[in-house]
Structure formats: structure tokens, C-alpha cells
Amino acid sequence: MWLARLKWGAALVVAGGAVGWWLTAPDLLPDDYLTAHSGDAAAGESVFIAAGCASCHTAPGAEYVEGPPVLAGGQRFETAFGTFIAPNISTDPDHGIGGWSDQQLVNAIQRGISPGGAHYYPAFPYTAYARATAQDMADLVAYMRTLPAEATPSRPHEVGFPFNIRRSLGGWKMLFADEDWVVTGDLDPRVERGRYLVEALGHCGECHTPRNALGGLDRGNWLTGAENPDGEGRIPGITPAELGWSAPDIAAYLESGFTPDFDTAGGSMVAVIENTSRLPEEDRAAIAAYLTALP
Amino acid sequence: MKRLATALTVLSVAGFGTTALAQDDVDPAIAAAMKARQAHMQLYAHNIGVLGGMARERIPYDADAAQAAASNIAALTTLNQSTYWPEGSDTSVEGSKALPAIWENLDDVMSKSEDLVMAAAAMEDAAGQGLGALQGAMGGLGGACGACHEDYRLSDD
Incomplete structure (x- = not known):
């Protein structure tokens, strides 16, 4: 009896392992x-x-x-x-x-x-x-x-x-x-381009969106700010409620690094500005349009 | 005379009050140095605000005002700041965003501050020469500020 149970148990472990192996392929x-x-x-x-x-x-x-x-x-x-x-x-x-x-x-x-x-x-x-x-x-x-x-x-x-x-x-x-895109629905072409730059290529959510205990992005709190993985400071939220900057201010920040109060970008964002300052102006405007259209 | 003394006492108590709130138990020499450098940064921000306001077309371009702001910034970049940055005034002190890395990389900090002098000089040459010239120099100035803030200022907004 116990032997049969053990056999079944072993079979289940092997099958479970095989399913796990297949799922993680x-x-x-x-x-x-x-x-x-x-x-x-x-x-x-x-x-x-x-x-x-x-x-x-x-x-x-x-x-x-x-x-x-x-x-x-x-x-x-x-x-x-x-x-x-x-x-x-x-x-x-x-x-x-x-x-x-x-x-x-x-x-x-x-x-x-x-x-x-x-x-x-x-x-x-x-x-x-x-x-x-x-x-x-x-x-x-x-x-x-x-x-x-x-x-x-x-x-x-x-x-x-x-x-x-x-x-x-x-x-x-x-x-x-x-x-899947995080922001869905009927978007105007500029916001759609901004979504492509923010959610795909620019991977902004990687730092600006909080993560769960296993490191998965919390899409329900998209771009609302997060702990700094380096341990010091905090990565700011960039939704309209968190940031509150106008679209022209965001676009200008991505070009010069100056905030609306004329403080400057710091930390890892400096390297980001080195990139965004080299994008076409329409792309910076598209990012700003997307960010200001966030819920 | 008595009234003046009272006024001074009130002012100094009020002043002490705000300092005590912000920087409890901080070595007064360090607190004073932090105040000085934060005021220095504030002077940058105020003058860059004039240039940036024009660059972003929030306020009309005015060549004289732009030139004056750019010259102030250029002058600020050349001040000797050695007493603003005493050892021990890093992020271990409340109210300080100066990362300890500053004191571990002083050569790099100095080289970046020389880059800032250059960027401010470029802005001083450009600011009075029209809106386009001013806008063209903003990125260089922002980049020079950011170069230091990238590695040496605590990111926290």
C-alpha cells in the first residue's frame, strides 16, 4: 500500500518536474x-x-x-x-x-x-x-x-x-x-508614439514603477515612483498626479535636464537625458504627451 | 536701543528656531557651510530661472536681463567654494544631499567644476545674442550641472 503511494508520489514529482521544465523553457x-x-x-x-x-x-x-x-x-x-x-x-x-x-x-x-x-x-x-x-x-x-x-x-x-x-x-x-501595452484604448498618434518610446524602447517603467517582492513590475501603479534599487533616495513618480509638470516642461527637461524650477536632473536620470537630448524634438514632445495623458 | 536689542533677540530666536528644526544637533560649523552652499545653489537656480524662463518662452526674451543673469552665473562658477564643503557634511547630516563620494573623488569633482566654468562662459557669450543662441546654450549648462548631480547628489524628489 505505502509502496504504491510512494510510486504515485514519485510519478507526480517526475511529472511536476517535467511540467515545470517545460513551462520554464x-x-x-x-x-x-x-x-x-x-x-x-x-x-x-x-x-x-x-x-x-x-x-x-x-x-x-x-x-x-x-x-x-x-x-x-x-x-x-x-x-x-x-x-x-x-x-x-x-x-x-x-x-x-x-x-x-x-x-x-x-x-x-x-x-x-x-x-x-x-x-x-x-x-x-x-x-x-x-x-x-x-x-x-x-x-x-x-x-x-x-x-x-x-x-x-x-x-x-x-x-x-x-x-x-x-x-x-x-x-x-x-x-x-x-x-501588452500598459496604457490601452484609442490614442492619438502623438500619444501612441510616446507610449512606444516610454513603454517599449525607453523602458521608463523599469525604474519609475514599483516592483513586487519577486521583482515583477506593479502595472497597477504604473510610473508612480519607486524605491531606488541602489538603496538611497527614491525614484520619483512621473504621472500627472505625482509630477504635475506641463507637457512643454517635460519636453524641455528631456532636452536640457532642467526641471521647471531650474534644478537639474541627478543620479541615473543624467544618463537618460544624454539620450533624450539627442532624440528628435517630436519624440520628446511625444513622451511628454504620453506622460501628461496618463491617468 | 532697548527696542533694537529686543528686535535682535526675537530675530535670533526665530532664526535659531528654524535652524534647530531643520538640522537638530548638527555641528554649527557644518550647518553654516551647508547653508552657504545651498544658498549658492539657490543663486544659480534663480539666475538660470531667468534664462530658462526665456528659453521656454514663458517670459519674453530680453537681451539685457539675459546677459545679466548669465554673467551672474559665470561669476558664481568662479567663486572659491573650498570652505563650503567640510568633511562630514555629507548625507549623514540631515538636510544634506551631498553624497560621501564627493570627498572620495575630489579630483573628479574639481574637473567637473571646471567644465561648469566653461559651460557658464559659453552661456555668457550666448545669452545676449538672441533667443536662439540662449536656447542653444541651455543644454550645455544643464549637462554641466547634471554631470555633478549624477554621481554626487542624493537622488530624492
């Missing part, structure tokens, strides 16, 4: 995802700037300089789950992404899956990039291929048990990765 993009899109490097530079890639992937302490960024990696991001270290994503074939196919690179950016099939940690904002268009991704990849190679090895993340079990990130993705 990487969910790749379709093989023909990029087929209809040929990449344009010049257009890709705008995508790269709007997506803020250089802010995290240039070397620590590297000041913004004119010219193509060197994506050597090495910046450290301290969080409650451990310290994540941005990898080298330059075109170096050994230490960067030079040896990856376009499809592999886009699976990394939009699905958070490495060429070897491992899940990336969501410190890399692939859950936001998942909302980007295939054409923008093709352009982005074409641009990244033009950037200089740099042979700095990527360093492993400093993450302890249990967060070091990458397979478990499959479960995290199932629970929290959500490709």
Missing part, C-alpha cells in the same frame, strides 16, 4: 521574425539612443563623448537580488556579440534568451523591448554591427542562491513578462 521568436525586415544602420542609431543601450553597456565612468560608443560592459547594478554586471555587447567576436546571428541578438533583446538558450536576468529590460517593432530591431542590429569591437571579457553577475538558478527565470517571465 525559453520561448524563442519565430524563425522568420526578421525575414521581411532589412536593417538600416542610420535608423538603428535612433533606436539605439531611444533604447538607452549605451547608458548601461559602456564602461563604468565613461563620459559621454561624440562618436560611436564602445560597449565594453562592466557597470554594476546593485539590487535586492544581487549585483548585476552589464556584459560586453560590442562587436568583438569572442567577448561581445560579433559572432551572434541577427536572430540570436533579437532573441536576447526581446525575449531575454542567450544564444545558448539560457534566460537573462530582467535587469536587462527585455520585457520592455519585447514591445518594439521587428523593423526597429532589424535597424538596431544593423547599427550595433557598425560599432567598435572591444575585447574586455564580460564578468559574471554576483547573485546568490536561489536567484542564481537561471531556469527559475522562466517562471519569472511566465508570471511577470507581459508584452
